[in-house]
Amino acid sequence: MTSPDPNGPVARLLRYANEVHALAGRCGRPDLAEVLAACAGRWKDECTDIVVAGAQKRGKSRLLNTLVGHPDLLPVDADVATNCFLSLRRGPRLTAVVHRSTGAGPVRTPITVESVPDHASMRGDAGRRRDVVSVDITVDSPLLDGLRLLDTPGVDSLTVGHRQVTVAMLQRADALLFTLSAQDQPVLRHELEFLAEAAERVQAIAFVLTKVEDSANWRSLMEENRTRLRTFVTEAIAADPGRAATLEPLLEAPWFPVSAKLAEAAEAKRREGRAERADSLRARSGMDALERHLRGFAEGRDSARGATVVAAALSVLGTLATGAGDDVAAGSGDEGDVAARLAEVDAGLAELTVLAGRRRAGAVANTFLGREVAGIVAARVAEIRQPYENTIATLKKQDQIDRYMAELPESVQRSLEAAWSQIVHDVERLARTTLDAFARDLGMDPVDLAGGGRAMPGLSQVQVRGDLAADDAGDVDLIRDVLPSASIGLSLGGFATALLGPVGFILVAPAIGAAIFMGRRSMEKVQRSQAAIRGALRDQFSVVAREMTLDLERMVATWRVGVEQTADESLARRRKELETRRAELRSASARSAADRLKARQSGQERIAAIGTLTNRGRELRAELATAVAALGAGRADIPGASG
Structure with missing residues (x-):
């Protein structure tokens, strides 16, 4: 920097x-x-992480290419693959590295920048996309000085699982850019629901209206988007007033109408030596305002x-x-002043005795935290499992079951990995709320939970791991092989969470990873019938839920003990400071x-x-x-x- x-x-x-x-x-x-x-x-x-999200074909990738000054860097004719994200950060030269999650652990493979679409987009080769969770790209762009831009899968109505990937990323993001297109329909309900989820995790949000160059009515469309957002927020707050604090900031978020096409044309004119025309096109593109805002982040x-x-x-x-x-x-020689200060110290010591009693009572209440973990895990796992159950009920013919089973084992793995991200988020939020209240009651600052291996690492690193080797079964292209089937296509909305998205930057504990991968193997061998599939699915989710609960109970216990030890140290330190002050006052008055x-x-x-x-x-x-x-x-x- x-x-x-x-x-x-x-x-x-x-x-x-x-x-x-x-x-x-x-x-x-x-x-x-x-x-x-x-x-x-x-x-x-430290680096500022900015997630760029939006539905498919809203202009995300072309926008990012224009921002970093490389028009052909990211694929613009196909959405980012459902199971990965792209990271753009500054480096001395143009490089790309693929990160995969396999049964043997994370794998890091350098690739050429030209092959990024093959590994990270839905137009790429299914074999190359297999197990890819992220592609880390470095580019020498001044805009990226202190910034990292993260391109995510599209957030669409038929791809709810995409949301799992992006929302999980927002848990550690500093800002969100949400893209909408001036050449497309106004913001839709599922996009608004995603924004509501995002607002719970990140405060700095900005809207980007792309492709304004060929739209005569982009201003009216932007106003309609704002109106729809305002109506959604108003209705959501009316239904649940507690959401006001997180949703109302969406109404104050800035909007940036931009044209990557005009910005690219400006650069072409500049290379031709036509500076005045280039400046005019650049000003009309709106990109300068957006770049200033990104620098402001x-x-x-x-x-x-x-x-x-x-x-x-x-x-x-x-x-x-x-x-x-x-x-x-x-x-000063004023004995009354010294006596008053000594009385202040004695009052502080008496208050510490009261706080010690509160600390003991609070510790008893904290023991119930672990019991709430099982409920969180059960609710989230049931949420992930239900779409599978709904879809299985629609499978009437053997060829439908066969096509479904070709995708199911890996889909379950990805869903459970994504569910782990949300479960850890829910548990951490519960623990933080409870332990923060405990700390405040003792006059301490908010707690810093040490998540250990479950903490979010750098977004350029793949951290999903398991103890078993990955299988070599062939991959199935969801769009090519599954979507054309009428019955499966109709059910995509029901089991989308199963099909879409490993959250590759969440660390899965070894026991959980082993349970997921072992369940995947068992499911690959299951008899091809509705009853057998249901049974295998039930067993898989039950085993993984049990491992998740045990691991999270240990995690919460570690947090609780750590916070309580910090409280003991804080009380002891404050007592020592007061006792030292009392001794110094008495010593000073005797000089x-x-x-x-x-x-x-x-x-x-x-x-x-x-x-x-x-x-x-x-x-x-x-x-x-x-x-x-x-x-x-x-x-x-x-x-x-x-x-």
Whole structure:
């Protein structure tokens, strides 16, 4: 990433944090200096992940190609394959790497950029697409400095499973770009439902209206889209007022009407030396406004992290001010002032005794967390299993059963992997809510759950794994071999979750992976009849659900113990600080008059320095808050009339 502007808020923030860090060291509080250093360290050198989503043929891939300056990079005539996503990040040269999930574990294979469509699009070879969960592409584009763009499968009514892949990715995304087309129908119900799910996971959302160059009425279409969105949000909130906090921000999200076609034409004119015409076409394309907004995502994320650093610095300064004030009080000779401060310490120690009782009661309540896991797993697995049951009931002829069974074993595997992503999300949300409340009751900051192997790793890495080797059975192309069948085609809406989507960046525990792969093998050998298929399906889901429950119960227990240990450490640390402060107050009041005067002068100097830094911190915090707010409040530049 480029160095920050030496006069900008980020550079001033770094200088400010360094000054507070140095002051803590001079005051003999290396513990406070370490807290600030750790906070700043977590804030730096990270990439902003932006998911690009939308229905098929809405112009996602061409938009991404234009943004990174490579018109032929991603396939624009076929949607991203149902079981993978594409990652675009900055690198010194154009490269591509395929990541696969197999029974033996993740496999990473470099490929040529020209062969990306063969591995990652529905027009590609079925054999090459097999087990592919992501393709990581590097390109030397300035736009990608500090950004990573993620192209996802289409979110369509017949491909509900696509949503599983994209929604799971949003759990760790920083922003979402949702594409709609000016040459297509207005936003549809299933797209609005996807947006409602997305809004629960990511706050920074922007809409992109593509292909405005050949649409005479794109403005009226954009307004109709906004109206449909407003109606959907209003009705959803009326049905469930608790969703207002997540859905209302959708109404404030900016809209960007753009034309990749005009932007490409602008580049062609620029290569011909026709700069004036190129500038005109580029302005009409609307791409500059979108690129500024994307850069704002990265800059806004820095501002948000900076606000965290400032908050930590102000907390450190508050603690330092207390110690300096004690020195001033002890040196004043006013015994009443010292007595008042000692009484304050005693009151703090008494409060800690009360909090210790709350900690014990809260720990008892936390033990019930594990019992709720089984309910979450059962509900989600039933949700995934029901479409299969519905589809099996429609299979009347043997050739239908045979075609269905050719796809079923891998489909079940993919569905369960995707279900794992959602289940982990549900369990983590429950645990975070419960344990955050426990922490707040003890005066602690929100908890940081350590998910270990279940945490979301880098999106460029495949993390699904199992203990068994993958089979060599031939792949079946869903579009070519299944969709033409009338009975299967009619049932796609029912079992779409089964057919679509491994979430390749969720780590599946070995026992769960083994259960999934072993169930897949058993299903491949099952007798070709409705009853046998139902039985095999029931057994597979039952075994995997049991393994999921056991693994998640252990995970929740680990989180609970970790948070409770942190609470014990926090209470012990606060007690030690208060006891140390009480001892220092008593020691300071027993010093000679000369020593008390010297300590008083030192305390006054520190209070003055702390006051100056506190005021600067408050100003920085306000500036950073304004920058973050401006990111979400901005609006797109409306390009000129197309033609």
